[in-house]
Amino acid sequence: MKRKIRVLIAKPGLDGHDRGAKIVARALRDAGMEVVYTGLHQTAEMIVKTAVQEDVDVIGLSLLSGAHMTLFMDVTRLLKGKDMEDVLVVGGGVIPEEDIPALKKAGIAGVFGPGTRIEDIVEFIRKNVKR
Amino acid sequence: MYEKKELNKIRDKRVDWEENCYSNMAKEYPERKIKFENLSATKIKNVYTPEDIAHLDYIKDMGFPGGYPFLRGVYSTMYRGRLWTMRQFAGFGSAEETNQRYKYLLEHGETGLSVAFDYPTLYGYDTDHPLARGEFGKCGVAISSLQDMEILFSEIPIDKVTTSMTINGPAAIVWGFYIANAENRGIGKNTIGGTIQNDILKEYIAQKSFIFPPEPSMRLIVDTFEYGFKQVPRWNTISISGYHIREAGSTAVQELAFTLGDGLEYVKSAMERGLLIDEFAPRLSFFFNAHSDFFEEIAKYRAARRIWAKELKKLGAKKDRSLIMRFHTQTAGCSLTAQQPEINIVRVTMQALAAVLGGTQSLHTNSMDEALALPSEKAARIALRTQQIIAEESGVTDTIDPLGGSYYIEWLTDKIEEETYKYFEKVERFGGVISAIEKGFFQREIAESAYKYQKEIDEKERTIVGVNQYKMDEELSVPILEMDEKGEHRQINRLKKLRKDRNQSKFDRNLKRLKKAAEGVENLMPYILDCVHSYATLGETCDVLREVFGEYKEPAIY
């Protein structure tokens, strides 16, 4: 049997713009994945602990407040501490081009800005999921 | 609006045209699309004629600008007298930096200020709260106390310039900062003007910056209504907002219906408190989105005015000032693309023009780089210049409601009104606005529309230039705004010092009194102002209210 991809869609930080997170969650469901959604205002600790319990293959972080440099990196740092580096982490939101190299270096494998086709996110996950 | 005989003639002629001209030509040159639909999925006909507006009674359904039902405009002179207020939403980093930006914008001809607060402020947390981590000054300016407000408006003539503040959950407290700052500068409460957004219902529905549950939130809002018309008469104590509902992915019709529904809910709450409708209704204002479907947007604003006037009349309002819907407009942030950012200037121009043709009272035009980062100074200036061109070069401001009477516009205005009333009925079946929020009705409707819109773009049924058509490889060369990295540190130190230096016993006493009042039924504004004056911070004051009111948790809706 083909293993189902499990994804955690999380909204770190304080912004309440969940339009993108919800669209991506639904699209991943429609692509046959199991999607756990955390809701708003999650700390990095909450996200990582949820990822552990749900044993997800992918974490999708959505943030539109501009706090991505701090909060996305909090998540990848905690994952390293938990020996969960094999979880694919992707991020989306209003993210300036110049921030992307640093985010990738910190372990955010894919960064998706406004205007991304959902299909591209689905494909990226299918191609890059590590387990 | 037409003689029956005349209409029959028109109909015959149209049928003939359909059968002999249009369909013949369409055989040779087929229609470009399988279906012509606007963003609200309304089918658009090939041509509109007097038949489509024959049912309208000019005097009753359209009237004249400044008169019932205010379809054609809320003031009789409209832009021939005074242009709309050019009000650019701005705020980032520390109070010092934003103060500089305001001065810059005013120097370049902006006529009103509009404050964007950062997320911790919007949620009623001080900058040094753990949940504020990484958020300082990112999406707006951080204001944690009266002291920050003093810095934000230093050297700005707040007795002359009006200020709009996008703040909801903690609106009463932040408004308190503004009032207290004016008082300390010797400016009377009755001379300051501006708006607080203060619209919690759309937070539950779309924007999600809420703090307290609906009931105490509604109480705080009615408190500001009451305090406002008695003490700060030039202030709009609410800006009932569809903007965020639209940004969350709704259609134009949903934006209008949900916003007007929220508005009526506030009116009813205030009336239940015993406030007189003609006292508070003149201070209600609205805030709409200007999206990309040009005519639909214009029709939306026109329908909004007519429905509001009708509904307020039904609720017993007598004064014209109570019946008129004054609104602010912002061009659609969600329509901006990160790809080929310069072309956003064109989008913004079209959207702004729709707002002006729709009769807005004030306008914010987005900067081209907003899908990438906070607007740079240059991008913000171009956005302002866009408004100035529409106002002073284009000539569209020379006559009032220039599209009034267009068969298409009047038909579409009617159609939007009809669809809006259908939504009112649905919400009624859910047991009213708050009950529908708790059951996730609005959230589900919006999520559904957002998903459909995205699918249409992905499947190229809807063209977004630069995104799914006319793409190009490009080097992104938009200059990004640099923020003062020491701002956060400075702010935290300032907070620490403030907490140490203030008169502790006065502070304690005022917070205790606020708590007691919150447990009762009194108007909380005077108590909040006392706390503000004793330099209680935003977080401290909100914590008192959180303790009494509890915190709202959203229902889980996809």
Place this chain on the structure above:
Amino acid sequence: MNDIASRVLKGDPQSVARLITLAENNSPEAIGAMKDIHLHTGDAHVIGITGVMGSGKSTLICELTREYRKQGLEVGIIAIDPTSPFSGGALLGDRIRMMEFATDNGVFIRSMGTRGMLGGLTTAVYDVVEILDAAGMDIVMVETVGVGQAEVDVIKIADTTIVVLVPGLGDSIQMIKAGVMEIADIYVVNKADRSGVEQTLAEVESLVDIACTNRDRKTPVLTTISKESKGVVELIDEIDKHKKYLKKSKMFEVQRRKRYEAELVEIIRKRLMNFIFDESKFKGKIESLIDQISNKELDPYTAADEILGKILR
């Protein structure tokens, strides 16, 4: 002992989570570990919570969890949402309401899709209950959504089954029709601040009267307002009472036997089905049989005999 099993017995959350995934995916690795942990299970009290959408189950579970945590008990929560029959994907959103426990080490929450089992409980739920039990959870709550097979199945796993109703919804009548009402050990009328609560209470109580005439225990009907934490302590009391009743009346063993019976049947069914449908040697055979049935060359019973004949000799 299997490595992952020993770590599960120590309560290591990462291993618990991983073993659940293996079990969900019918991985052969899971079987060894499941064998090892069985000896260490049976102590957790399993509570099934079912009711229509919007009845406030998740909020109620939060309230119960908060109370159990106050008593120092560790809580496992299994939240089940329907898998889309079209895409095979699922949106697992129950966790949103439970995020307050996201940093509490004494609470383990796992979201599951119903996956292949049309409308019913995913077969892996039995495994997940055993895993959480083995990991030292004192309470395991299983939450299911909607009205259907899953609700009836929940009784087989749970020691105590709670059916949650809300006032004024026609759905409660529907639940009665669906036979779901009969499975409850405790009824909860939640959102009892709403109008129509008296009527719903009366309806449920009259049903209980009919159903319990010849029984030694009358099913209690409680009211709660979970968003105000009202009635939660009383509910926990009733759960404790039910647990004591089960132990005293020997019903506990009967109940557990039912669970193991269902689990055994499920494992056999699953392995048999996998054997038949996942093995490539049968694939072509089945396809050609379906063709023959479609062409009326064969009837479905004879076709089944052809397959089963090879196994059941």
